[in-house]
Amino acid sequence: MSKLTDVPKRILIGRALRSDRLGETLLPKRIALPVFASDPLSSVAYAPGEVLLVLSIAGVSAYHFSPWIAVAVVVLMFTVVASYRQNVHAYPSGGGDYEVANTNLGPRAGLTVASALLVDYVLTVAVSISSGVENLGSAVDFVIEHKVLSAMIMILLLTLMNLRGVKESGNLFAIPTYVFVGAVFVMIAWGAWRGLVMGDTMEAPTAGLEIKAEHQGIAGFALVFLLLRAFSSGCAALTGVEAISNGVPAFRKPKSKNAATTLALMGALAVTMFCGIIGLAMATDVKMAEKPATDLLENGVPVGSEYVQHPVISQVAEAVFGNGSFLFIVLAAATALVLFLAANTAYNGFPLLGSILAQDRYLPRQLHTRGDRLAFSNGIVLLAGAAMLLVWIYDADSTKLIQLYIVGVFVSFTLSQIGMVRHWNRHLRAERDPAARRRMHRSRAINTFGAFFTGMVLVVVLATKFTHGAWVALLGMVIFYGTMSAIRKHYDRVSEEIAAAEGPSDDSVRPSRVHSIVLVSKVHKPTLRALAFAKLTRSDRLEALSISVDPVETKALREEWERRGINVPLKILDSPYREITRPVVEYVKGLRSENPRDAVSVYIPEYVVGRWYEHLLHNQSALRLKGRLLFTPGVMVTSVPYQLESSELAKRRAKKRAEWNAPGAVRRGPVDAPRPKDPAAKG
Amino acid sequence: MSKLTDVPKRILIGRALRSDRLGETLLPKRIALPVFASDPLSSVAYAPGEVLLVLSIAGVSAYHFSPWIAVAVVVLMFTVVASYRQNVHAYPSGGGDYEVANTNLGPRAGLTVASALLVDYVLTVAVSISSGVENLGSAVDFVIEHKVLSAMIMILLLTLMNLRGVKESGNLFAIPTYVFVGAVFVMIAWGAWRGLVMGDTMEAPTAGLEIKAEHQGIAGFALVFLLLRAFSSGCAALTGVEAISNGVPAFRKPKSKNAATTLALMGALAVTMFCGIIGLAMATDVKMAEKPATDLLENGVPVGSEYVQHPVISQVAEAVFGNGSFLFIVLAAATALVLFLAANTAYNGFPLLGSILAQDRYLPRQLHTRGDRLAFSNGIVLLAGAAMLLVWIYDADSTKLIQLYIVGVFVSFTLSQIGMVRHWNRHLRAERDPAARRRMHRSRAINTFGAFFTGMVLVVVLATKFTHGAWVALLGMVIFYGTMSAIRKHYDRVSEEIAAAEGPSDDSVRPSRVHSIVLVSKVHKPTLRALAFAKLTRSDRLEALSISVDPVETKALREEWERRGINVPLKILDSPYREITRPVVEYVKGLRSENPRDAVSVYIPEYVVGRWYEHLLHNQSALRLKGRLLFTPGVMVTSVPYQLESSELAKRRAKKRAEWNAPGAVRRGPVDAPRPKDPAAKG
Secondary structure (H helix, E strand, O other): OOOOOOHHHHHHHOOOOOHHHHHHOOEOHHHHHHHHHHHHHHHHHOHHHHHHHHHHHHOHHHHHHHHHHHHHHHHHHHHHHHHHHHHHHHOOOOOHHHHHHHHHHOHHHHHHHHHHHHHHHHHHHHHHHHHHHHHHHOOOHHHHHOHHHHHHHHHHHHHHHHHHOOOOOHHHHHHHHHHHHHHHHHHHHHHHHHHHHHOOOOOOOOOOOEEOOOOOOOOHHHHHHHHHHHHHHHHHHHOOOOHHHHOHHHEOOOHHHHHHHHHHHHHHHHHHHHHHHHHHHHHOOOOOOOOHHHHEEEOOEEOOOOOOOOOHHHHHHHHHHOOOOHHHHHHHHHHHHHHHHHHHHHHHHHHHHHHHHHHOOOOOHHHHOOOOHHHHHHHHHHHHHHHHHHHHHOOOOHHHHHHHHHHHHHHHHHHHHHHHHHHHHHHHHHOOOHHHHHHHHHHHHHHHHHHHHHHHHHHHHHHHHHHHHHHHHHHHHHHHHHHHHHHHHHHHHHHHHOEOOOOOOOOOOOOOEEEEEEEOOOOEHHHHHHHHHHHHOEOOEEEEEEEEOOHHHHHHHHHHHHHHOOOOOEEEEEOOOOOOHHHHHHHHHHHHHHOOOEEEEEEEEEEEOOOHHHHHHOOHHHHHHHHHHOOOOOEEEEEEEEEOOOHHHHHHHHHHHHOOOOOOHHHHOOOOOOOOOOHHHOO | OOOOOOHHHHHHHOOOOOHHHHHHOOEOHHHHHHHHHHHHHHHHHOHHHHHHHHHHHHOHHHHHHHHHHHHHHHHHHHHHHHHHHHHHHHOOOOOHHHHHHHHHHOHHHHHHHHHHHHHHHHHHHHHHHHHHHHHHHHHOHHHHHOHHHHHHHHHHHHHHHHHHOOOOOHHHHHHHHHHHHHHHHHHHHHHHHHHHHHOOOOOOOOOOOEEOOOOOOOOHHHHHHHHHHHHHHHHHHHOOOOHHHHOHHHEOOOHHHHHHHHHHHHHHHHHHHHHHHHHHHHHOOOOOOOOHHHHEEEOOEEOOOOOOOOOHHHHHHHHHHOOOOHHHHHHHHHHHHHHHHHHHHHHHHHHHHHHHHHHOOOOOHHHHOOOOHHHHHHHHHHHHHHHHHHHHHOOOOHHHHHHHHHHHHHHHHHHHHHHHHHHHHHHHHHOOOHHHHHHHHHHHHHHHHHHHHHHHHHHHHHHHHHHHHHHHHHHHHHHHHHHHHHHHHHHHHHHHHHEOOOOOOOOOOOOOEEEEEEEOOOOEHHHHHHHHHHHHOEOOEEEEEEEEOOHHHHHHHHHHHHHOOOOOOEEEEEOOOOOOHHHHHHHHHHHHHHOOOEEEEEEEEEEEOOOHHHHHHOOHHHHHHHHHHOOOOOEEEEEEEEEOOOHHHHHHHHHHHHOOOOOOHHHHOOOOOOOOOOHHHOO
């Protein structure tokens, strides 16, 4: 296992692993943390700001509630982390929330979770990229001036990277994530030192501004509602926590324990950073407003629509490190990078979840194939397209996009935790060992609390954000749910239709003889090969069939046939309108109605070519003929390929495609053990 | 032959003819004339105006040259008609200019003519539609105010009509064309009566305007050049004359004689209308300017960019009939309709020429099939796309588009006439009968004069219009020429590669045994059918092959296999990465390298479905597997279809498609006799 020893070499050379070596690439905790946690860790780049932003509606005085909201977020984070540590132990197979809900609550709950997760992946891309652009924009003006464009370009870049199949490497994640975490901790420590020990007054760039409260003197129910909305926004810090529960198989042994430890570590880091940034924001007097153009006042005058409101993390960094200082730039760059990595997470998760859903026949079967390039490409393009649409509609504004974000997360949190409670209930019925029962009781208590708390948050999020955009996310979920149920229904119907009846014989009229037909246009190598193959496969009757579209050519064919002494009878059908398909189909139908117990085997010589435009020049008639013949019962169609020289090109391309690296390979871990349907059955 | 007796019924009901009845639909002259002549006849709607427009550059005084230019156009028209009467007699097969040039001057000349004709078809659509919109606009303001939009909508309508395969009917052409011709003759007669007999002063709406000459006092070479340019523009009246020579097989017997008569009739009508309109324009003092906004003065002041310059034919009609009078409206409507029909001509000619070119392997073979919907559709979409692009670039301005138009026409005229001269030379060498020789000498003299005259016009057109837009047409021709030569080269190379060697055996290693493999995923009806078919086609070895992507499913398959007592050995390949294609391809390759003289026959059970989205849900793996297998030499792939219930839908759709009417069916005539390669060889 060379994962850590050759870090510099791998960064420089990026040696791709062949997929049959995939089993060896297990992640140590220090690599697993950044691989799985870039999403939740990076969310501290926007979550604190969202809290202040919502509070500002009641004026700057409401800011003093922010520590309480931070506490609530921390408690929620601990709850969720504790709950998922139970998931990780109970479901080491990496099925994640979908599997937990599917197994314990039934397919509808599973499909709901799946829909929520799919929507969430789209939003992860949209929110992370938008926020990344905003953070980069605090250091580079051009980016913030062309925000939508920059976000679109970033999404396109990520899409191309993933379509090309860039190998996801642990180090790619490790370095920026650790730089980011390190820089944030340095900032918190340095800020605390300057503020508490040195007694410096640090001032954020917005410290001198005033906030015009949109609702002055807010109180009572309205205040509670506002605080709940601020809390909902702060919950953005929790997105992506569930990623580790999908990735247990990628951990080194003991897998579940390592995954649980990594979860705890991630929770601790996220919470510390979140609270630290909120604290620094209070200390440096950051001002954020939902509508900065009108609600932020400089000497009593609104700052106007030209004003750019920078993220809290960059304002705080400016206060602590100084604008344009080296550390300020490093933090801005690392923040942007980690956010882009978080977006990349979705590019891995989306097709991966797709392949699990395909296994359960909610999506086309071919998505199930691991690393099938075409299948992954479709998923990636769908993801990128949806994310770009959102970025475009919402002007790459992370604040607006976050309104949509949290619903899906908490739908899957809640259903997953309810599923866990059921899981323990079932196990408790079977378990007799008192120690095990005690552990299970404890786990169940944790999951029950988790289900209760996340469920409450879900209600709060729905109530406070529905009109602000959560309805869009719900609509997306409904669309995914509907599409996937329809696909499943189709597969079920087909599978019923084709189910083999009992007993040895099935088809009512079983064919007893084969009548073979070789389609011939000229006597050339492809035709001769098809004839040779057809002769080899012995059938009861064999004839060559040619469609005469030109008497001169037909005459030449007949003469050549005789001259060469080909010992297969040549049948020629006239086609005055130069049609190919119709005469052949009618001839075959005629044979079938004369001898209903004969099967007809049609051999078609096919050119194998290498370039896409060559396809337009060859085989078109053969393709269409085949399409029509397949509708006729009792017919089979054999393609006898003749490889033209140019086909070598296509062969090489196909080989290259086969060596393609599917996104998400690292985080999926090895697949030697298939995902068991219900691990409870084993326990 | 019910063509004429059921005119009203056919107009109302439009009963579509089955293509096997195509042979019966031969055209009498009175129907053939409008079918083939809507293009040249309709061009009198814009050609006279173009002459005046160019002359106006030298000021209104230059208008007195217009009768001389009309005379030149008449002489040219007579020459071309006389020449093509020779073509029609010599080539009754309907190959047209392409065939004449190809046969007599070689494939390069043929391909040049073909390229010129293809460009011409595009321009016929663009010019006719633009002019039609302008003529309609003289009666309906909305149309002229949204000229580009109206033109685009018309092109889209024609495209949809032709894509749906609306049956071209002789009557569809006859009525508007005769109404148009009749209305123009009534106008000329009524105008002559009013002017010459009654002595009325008829004034065109632009009679009161003055023209600011762009070049005052033009003389000498510049004047000659200007007159030549005006003549070139007037030559637009000749476009489409060659159409009859393509359509000889559609005439009733004696085909050539009837076609020649129709040609003469068309020439006489076109010439009379052209001269009549020029004469009336002079009499009613029509003023046309190339840049009306600045060069047309009303009381010494430019009319400005708001001014709409109506076509000469509508200005004359206004002067003769009065603005808004019934006959004025009838003429405007008939003119527009005939121009749209002229555009429709190209929709028939373009795919038809394509099918002839496909026969000579300059275009993909499948275009050759008569009435192949897909092939025709591609041609129609290409034609419409190119025409719309031109209309959009040139603002649907017929004057600008005409600059591009005439080049192609005269390229094909000239090459065709040169080809005819060669044709007669060759025949004269063989002919001994003095009477026949005399006729040939006469024909050769006519064609020589035609070649000379049209060649001169081509030079004039190129010289006077190259920078005005003719280069665009030439570029289009070069692109068509290059593409078609490349396609031909490809086919030649392939045909060389696949040419069968002499002697009975060809393949170096001829397979001696067949190893058959049936791909199995589950035991269901499609699999059982594939197994039954494979057994029926006796091979030396038969086994079933399954790829294990899930141990549970594999175990179930094995048990089911044994339980049912299927007497075919079941081989199972492991695929930990859930790939299907790679293990199968590698297994087959392994078999081949163990026994190089074995052919491998792979049977794939395939679902036949009816809806497009069902294709996404089925057979994808099979399709890709098949694609990969075909690259392996010595392998044949057999699809054993299983028709799902929904496949009935697709079957019905396919039937409907088969009954589709290809555009251009009427003008092509029957196809019972194939186009002979060189009729000279028979004479």
